[in-house]
Each structure stands twice: as structure tokens, then as C-alpha cells.
Amino acid sequence: MTGHHHARGRRGFIEQTIDGLHSAMDRAMYADRSASGRGALQQLDPRVKVAGLAALILASAMAAKLWVIAAVLLAALVLAAISYLSIWMIATRVWFATLTFTAAFAVPALFLTPGTIVYTTPGLLWTITSQGLTTAGFLILRSETAATLALVLVFTTPWMHILKALRLFRVPVVFVVILGMTCRYILLLLENAHEMFESRKSRTVGPMTRGEQRRIAIASTGALLSRTFQLSGEVYLAMQSRGFRGEVYILDDFRMQTMDWAAAIGFASLTAALVWVGR
Amino acid sequence: MHIPDGYLSPATCAAFYAGSTPFWYVALQRVKRALHTRLVPLISLFSAFCFLIMMFNLPLPGGTTGHAVGIGLATVVLGPWAAMLAVSVALIIQALFFGDGGITAIGANCFNMAIVGSLVAYVFYRAIAGRSPIVSFRRVVAAGLAGYAAINVSALFAAIEFGVQPLFYKDASGAPLYCPYPLSVSIPAMMIGHLTIAGMAELIVSAGLVAFLQWSDPSLLKATAGNAVALEDSTRRKTRSLQPIWIGLCVLMILTPLGILATGTAWGEWMASDFASPSIRQQIADSSLHQPAPVAVPLGLEQMSQLWTAPFSRYAPPYIRSAGFGYLLSAMFGVGLVMLVCFLVVRLMRGFVVGRPRQPAV
Numbered sequence: 001m002t003g004h005h006h007a008r009g010r011r012g013f014i015e016q017t018i019d020g021l022h023s024a025m026d027r028a029m030y031a032d033r034s035a036s037g038r039g040a041l042q043q044l045d046p047r048v049k050v051a052g053l054a055a056l057i058l059a060s061a062m063a064a065k066l067w068v069i070a071a072v073l074l075a076a077l078v079l080a081a082i083s084y085l086s087i088w089m090i091a092t093r094v095w096f097a098t099l100t101f102t103a104a105f106a107v108p109a110l111f112l113t114p115g116t117i118v119y120t121t122p123g124l125l126w127t128i129t130s131q132g133l134t135t136a137g138f139l140i141l142r143s144e145t146a147a148t149l150a151l152v153l154v155f156t157t158p159w160m161h162i163l164k165a166l167r168l169f170r171v172p173v174v175f176v177v178i179l180g181m182t183c184r185y186i187l188l189l190l191e192n193a194h195e196m197f198e199s200r201k202s203r204t205v206g207p208m209t210r211g212e213q214r215r216i217a218i219a220s221t222g223a224l225l226s227r228t229f230q231l232s233g234e235v236y237l238a239m240q241s242r243g244f245r246g247e248v249y250i251l252d253d254f255r256m257q258t259m260d261w262a263a264a265i266g267f268a269s270l271t272a273a274l275v276w277v278g279r
Numbered sequence: 280m281h282i283p284d285g286y287l288s289p290a291t292c293a294a295f296y297a298g299s300t301p302f303w304y305v306a307l308q309r310v311k312r313a314l315h316t317r318l319v320p321l322i323s324l325f326s327a328f329c330f331l332i333m334m335f336n337l338p339l340p341g342g343t344t345g346h347a348v349g350i351g352l353a354t355v356v357l358g359p360w361a362a363m364l365a366v367s368v369a370l371i372i373q374a375l376f377f378g379d380g381g382i383t384a385i386g387a388n389c390f391n392m393a394i395v396g397s398l399v400a401y402v403f404y405r406a407i408a409g410r411s412p413i414v415s416f417r418r419v420v421a422a423g424l425a426g427y428a429a430i431n432v433s434a435l436f437a438a439i440e441f442g443v444q445p446l447f448y449k450d451a452s453g454a455p456l457y458c459p460y461p462l463s464v465s466i467p468a469m470m471i472g473h474l475t476i477a478g479m480a481e482l483i484v485s486a487g488l489v490a491f492l493q494w495s496d497p498s499l500l501k502a503t504a505g506n507a508v509a510l511e512d513s514t515r516r517k518t519r520s521l522q523p524i525w526i527g528l529c530v531l532m533i534l535t536p537l538g539i540l541a542t543g544t545a546w547g548e549w550m551a552s553d554f555a556s557p558s559i560r561q562q563i564a565d566s567s568l569h570q571p572a573p574v575a576v577p578l579g580l581e582q583m584s585q586l587w588t589a590p591f592s593r594y595a596p597p598y599i600r601s602a603g604f605g606y607l608l609s610a611m612f613g614v615g616l617v618m619l620v621c622f623l624v625v626r627l628m629r630g631f632v633v634g635r636p637r638q639p640a641v
Contacts, residue, residue, distance in 0.1 A: 013336045020334045024377060031376070054382065061289045061383050064450050094378065102283065109459040115452070134454035142285025147378050150284075154376050162375065172307055174319070175364075181323035182330070182368050183376070189327050193335075213338040214483065221332055221484065222491035225352075228328045229499065235320040 013213050014201050021194045027093070028187055034155045039083030041156035045260040046165040052267030053153045059271045060145045063278030066137050072274060073145040076152055083156045094147045102143045106136040159183050165254070185231065192227055196220055280348070280434055280477065281373065282388055284381030286458045287440060288448045295440075296386030302394045303367065306360040322361055325353055326368035333373070337480045345476040348392055350433070351426025351485030354400035356492070358502045362400075366393035391436040400429035404503060413500050414493045423486030430481040431473050438462070438469035528614060533607070551576045 035042060041049060060072040080090060115131030153162065163179050200216065208216070256264075287295075310318055329349035339345050349369075353362035367389040373379040380388050407421035442462030445455040460468065492499050553559040554576045563572040 013338045016336045017334065020336070021331075024334065027377060057284060057382055058289060061284065061292070064456055097378070098283070102285075105286075109455075112464065113455065113459050115454065131452055131454035132459075134450065134452065135456070135459040138454070138456055139285055139459075143283045143381070146284030146381055146383065150375065150378055150382055159376060174307055174311060175303075175368075178319060178323050178326070178364065179368055179371065181320065182326045182372060185324055185327040186330050186372065189324075189331050193331055210338050217335060217337050218483065218487035218491070221335060222488055222495070224331065225328060225488055225491065226495060228324045229321075229496070232320045232324040235324070239320065 012204075012208070013217060014197055014204065017217075018194065018197045018201065021190055021197065025187070025190050025194065028159075028190075030089075031155050031159065034083075034085060035158045037084050037156075039085070039156060041079060041083040041152065043259065044263050045254050045256055046157050046161040047168045047254055048256075048260050048264045048267065049153055049157055050162060050165040051168060052264065052271075053149045055267055055271040056274075057146045057149050059274040059278065060142055060149075062275055065278055066134065066141060068274055068278035069138070069141045069145055073141065073148060075270065076145060076148040080148070080152050083152065085152065085155055090148060090151060094151050095144055098143050098147045099140065102140050106139040109136050109139070161254075181235075185235075188231070189224065189228065193220075193224055196223065280388075280392065280430075280437055280473070281370070281380030282384040282391075282437060282440070284383050286381070286444075287384055287387055288444060288457050289383065290447075291440060291444070291457075292383045292386055294386075295384075295390045299367075299386050299390045299394060302363060303389075306363045309360045310364060318361060322357065322365045322368070325357060325361075326365040326372075329353055329366055329369040330372060332484060333369070333379075337483060339476060339479050339483070345480035347426070347477075347480045347484035348396070348430060348433075349484065350392060350396040350429045351400050351404075351422055351481055352488050354397045354425065354429070355404055355422050355485070355489055355503050356499055359397045359401040362397040363393050366397065387437075387440055391433040391440075392430075395436055396429040396433045399432045400425040401503065403428045408504065413497045413504050418493070418500070418504070419486050419490045422489035423482040426481040426485030427478045431470070431478050434469045434473035434477070435466070438466045441465040441469070551581045 056072055056075065060069045063069050063072070077087065077090075080087065110128045110132040111126050113129050113132035113135050115129035117127045118130045118133065119128040120126070121128075157165075160180060160183070163176050163183065166176055166179070167173070197220065200220065310322065332349045333346055335346055337345055337347065348366070350362070350366055353365050356362075357365060370380060370388050370393060371385055374382055374385050374388070404421050404425035407424055408415075408418045411417040411421075439462065441458040441460060442465035444458040445461055448456040450456055458465070489500065553563070554572060560572045564570060
């Protein structure tokens with residue numbers, strides 16, 4: 001009875017890990033699909049998008065007024081809407097996850113921040129200060145805004161284009177190549193790990209002790225590590241067979257169109273205005 | 280530990296981007312030099328692996344689950360510089376594409392975990408592993424502790440970064456603009472979780488996977504085991520370097536009969552019979568600030584001196600006539616005995632440390 005209750009009441013680590021892997025794969029696939037959509041941002045040069053959205057994140061980080069950060073969030077939502085990204089998807093994927101994490105961090109600040117008392121809880125006599133409310137608002141609004149902007153970028157631009165656009169910030173080519181390869185193999189390893197845990201789950205009957213679970217987790221990680229090394233060897237051979245001798249070239253085939261220049265000017269002036277009023 | 284956007288001020292973020300850049304630069308220069316090797320795919324694959332193990336929920340003793348970052352393992356396998364790149368790449372991809380950790384905080388997150396973490400892990404691993412063989416259990420312990428130390432020092436850095444925010448950044452009403460908690464709150468809040476849950480996850484993953492590699496492919500552990508590898512190669516040179524010590528020891532043994540030239544008895548090393556000899560009684564008095572020796576032999580000394588009779592009493596075996604030769608023989612016997620004990624202790628320790636026979640590299 002206890003075992004049954006345990007299995008139903010608290011999900012095992014295998015299920016939790018499968019869920020995590022699944023949502024990461026899901027996110028990657030959704031990003032791939034939506035990045036090839038026909039929305040406004042999808043049509044823009046990736047360099048403009050990376051620089052423009054990064055500038056907006058910076059503007060929200062620099063703002064010392066809550067309403068300015070709210071305005072950046074509104075701008076992010078408008079950009080998402082004209083790029084045909086579902087607001088419901090943003091709410092469930094970003095806002096909810098960020099809120100649960102940041103609220104846990106921000107709520108104690110309501111009581112711990114010294115300042116003008118605006119409310120005292122009846123039983124415990126804990127005091128909430130107006131400064132506490134403001135600081136919690138800053139934390140939550142800023143992290144939600146930045147997460148939304150990051151998601152808008154990732155869901156409207158193919159990953160490889162984002163990485164290529166990093167060259168705009170003078171990121172060395174080798175680093176961009178390593179980032180690109182890592183992205184590609186993360187997806188492969190995600191699938192490997194997912195299959196491994198699924199097959200383990202299908203062979204598991206009844207509850208396991210913590211020790212057994214830990215041993216399985218370490219053994220699976222070890223197996224994945226072996227596969228990683230094996231794959232690394234194969235990739236190296238493949239690179240050599242294609243003539244890799246240490247020099248890295250990437251195709252910089254982005255070309256700025258009139259629309260891209262207009263968008264760049266738009267992002268720049270919006271950011272400048274927000275930074276100015278947010279002082 | 281992944282600091283999100285909005286928790287640190289733009290100035291702090293900029294400072295950490297600036298602080299991380301020289302480390303990234305050096306790391307990239309080192310990788311560039313080794314580009315003809317298989318380091319590029321290895322770093323890429325390893326950061327993909329780090330990304331993945333951050334998603335594995337590890338059941339920990341006590342009923343909670345935690346996830347590791349993989350700093351300890353990456354450092355042991357790749358060395359500190361390549362590990363810095365691998366963990367940074369994993370953190371950048373997490374922040375950019377998966378929303379874990381802020382984009383403005385990438386510099387701070389990379390500094391705390393990838394840079395400080397790798398360096399701390401490396402120092403701990405090398406210090407604890409010492410010159411032990413690659414497959415020794417000591418290396419498993421060293422990797423575990425290196426991971427534990429790395430994650431905790433990283434967390435301490437993050438806590439300090441959080442804790443200084445309210446000192447500098449407040450709005451007109453006095454409300455903190457970024458992280459509102461002072462150091463007195465941020466340090467305990469961060470460290471309690473990391474000293475227990477996150478630290479343990481990192482410890483288990485680092486130690487477990489190094490043990491796995493010792494069993495499956497020990498050659499992958501060579502990058503950070505310079506001493507152990509050198510030790511195996513240079514055993515002969517080490518033996519030769521001991522030659523002067525052997526020669527010195529032989530000379531000292533030959534010189535031991537010189538001890539006979541010294542007269543008298545060392546202070547406090549008297550025998551029960553010495554108290555009956557008037558000349559030795561005089562020596563005792565002379566060397567004890569003219570305090571006369573007791574009339575009778577102290578009772579305790581008399582009783583205890585009969586408990587054990589040494590085979591080479593007074594460095595002169597009774598069956599050898601020549602006192603000088605007796606001294607030499609005693610010296611040789613003593614040195615041999617000390618060496619035998621040392622040899623046995625070392626053998627015993629090595630058996631304890633190695634644990635299992637060395638596996639051939641696959």
C-alpha cells in the first residue's frame with residue numbers, strides 16, 4: 001500500500017528526468033518550427049534581432065522605474081504578436097516558470113526590506129514595506145521581461161543564425177563553431193538520453209530505494225559519457241576526412257535590406273527613449 | 280545558482296563580462312594551439328554533456344533531488360582551461376535558448392561556475408589526488424571533493440554578488456533596484472542549499488563518473504594526472520636520484536665506531552649498575568649541577584630495567600670481541616631494520632590506496 005502510494009504520490013526521478021528532457025526537446029522543436037514562420041521578426045536580419053532585443057533587455061535592466069520596465073514588456077508582447085507567437089504559449093512556457101522561481105526569491109523581500117510600513121499581517125505581525133513591494137516588483141517584472149525578450153529572439157530566429165550573428169559582437173570564430181557544434185549535439189544527446197531513460201522506465205517494476213535510484217542515475221550518466229566520447233571520436237574523424245586542419249570558416253551571408261535598417265533604427269530609438277525616461 | 284536577468288545591476292553584469300573575457304581569451308588561445316587535435320569536438324560534446332547532466336535529477340540521501348553542473352568532471356577530463364570553455368558554452372546555450380540563467384548575467388554565471396569553478400576544482404583535484412596512480416581510489420575521492428568545493432565556491436561568489444547589490448543600487452524611495460538581500464542574508468541562504476543538496480549532487484556525479492572512467496577508459500583521465508603519468512615513466516630516474524643518499528648512509532655506517540671515542544654516559548641514560556660505580560656517580564653529580572646521585576638505585580628504575588634485555592645492548596653484541604666491529608654491525612642491523620619497516624608500511628599503504636589492479640587503456 002505504501003509502495004503504491006509512494007509510486008502515485010511522488011513521481012520517481014526517472015519520470016522527472018524524462019519530463020525535463022522532453023520539454024527541452026519540445027522547446028527546440030517548437031523554436032525550429034516558429035523560426036521558419038512568416039511573422040515580422042522572422043523576416044529580419046538575425047544581427048538586427050540579436051542586437052535590438054539585447055538592447056531592450058539592457059534597457060529594462062537599467063530602468064529605475066517600474067512603468068518603464070512594464071513598457072519594455074509590452075513592446076516584447078507586441079513583437080511576439082506581430083511574429084505570430086502565441087501569447088498563451090509565452091504565458092505557460094515563460095511567465096509561469098519564471099514567476100514560480102522569482103517569487104520564491106522576491107516574496108521574503110516584502111518583509112525583509114526596511115522602509116515605510118504599508119501592511120501588517122494579522123497573526124504574526126510581519127510588516128510589509130512599500131520599498132519591499134517595489135523591490136519585489138522590480139525583480140519579478142525585470143526577469144519576466146528579459147525572459148520574454150529572449151524567448152521572442154529564440155522562437156523567431158534559427159539557432160545557427162543567432163550563433164552566427166554573435167560575430168557582430170566580435171566573438172571569436174572558434175567560439176562560435178564550438179557553440180554551434182554543441183547546439184547540434186545537445187539535440188542528439190537529448191534524444192539518446194531520452195531513449196535510455198524510456199527504456200529503463202519500461203523495465204522498472206515497483207518502487208526503487210534511493211540508493212538504487214542513485215546507482216541507476218550514475219550508471220546512465222556514465223553510459224551517456226561513453227557515448228559522448230565515442231561520438232566525439234567519430235566527429236573528429238569526420239572533420240578530418242572533410243579536410244579540417246584547424247582553420248575555421250563560416251559563411252557570413254547575411255545582407256541588410258531596407259527593412260533591416262528601418263528595424264535597426266526603430267530598436268535603437270526605442271531603447272534610447274526607454275533608457276532616457278527610465279533614469 | 281543560474282542567476283536570472285534582473286537580479287544584478289547592469290554595472291555588475293558588465294564588470295563580470297569584462298572579468299571573464301581575459302580567461303576566455305587565454306582558454307581560446309590554448310584551444311587554438313591544440314586545434315589540430317580532437318579538442319574542438321571534445322569540448323563541444325563535453326559541453327553538450329554538461330548541459331544534459333544539469334537536467335538529470337539525482338536522488339540524494341534525505342529524500343530530495345538535485346542536479347549537478349559537471350564542473351568537477353569537466354575539469355578532471357579536459358583540464359581547467361578547456362573545462363572553462365565547455366562549461367561556459369553550456370551556460371551560454373542554456374541562457375540563450377532554454378531560458379535558464381539571464382542573458383545579462385551570462386558573464387557573472389560563467390565567471391562563477393565556469394571560471395572560478397574550474398580553477399577551484401583543478402586545485403583541489405591536483406592537491407588531493409597527488410601522485411596517486413590514475414586508477415586509484417584516491418582520485419575518485421579527489422574528484423568528488425573537487426566538485427563539491429567548486430560548486431560551493433561558485434555559490435559563495437554568486438552570494439557575494441547578490442549581497443552587494445542593495446549597498447549600491449536603490450531608487451529614490453530607498454527600495455533596492457536589484458537583489459534586495461544584504462550579505463548577511465544572501466550568503467547563508469545560498470550556502471545552506473549548496474553545502475548540502477547541490478554540493479552533494481556534484482560530489483556524487485564527479486566521483487561516480489571518475490570511477491566509471493577508471494574502469495572503462497582510464498586514458499581519459501591523463502590530462503590532469505601529469506604527476507601520476509610522470510611517476511610511472513620516471514621510476515628509473517627516481518632510483519638513480521636516490522644514489523647520493525645511499526652513499527651517505529654507507530659512509531655514516533662506517534663512521535659509527537667513532538662513537539667509542541666519546542667518554543662518559545649520556546645524561547639521563549644511566550643504568551641501574553651505574554649507581555654502584557663511584558666514578559660514574561661522580562660523573563652524574565658533575566653533570567647535574569653537583570647534585571649527588573641517590574645512594575640506592577631508584578626502585579622503579581631497578582624493576583623496569585629488568586623487563587627487557589636488548590639483543591645488541593649498548594651497541595655491542597656480547598659475542599663480538601671488537602667493540603668497533605660491534606658498533607658497525609649494530610648500525611647495519613639498525614638501518615636494515617628501519618628500511619624493512621618503512622618498506623612494509625609503504626607496501627601496506629599502496630595496497631590500501633590502489634584498491635584494484637590497473638586496467639589496460641582501451
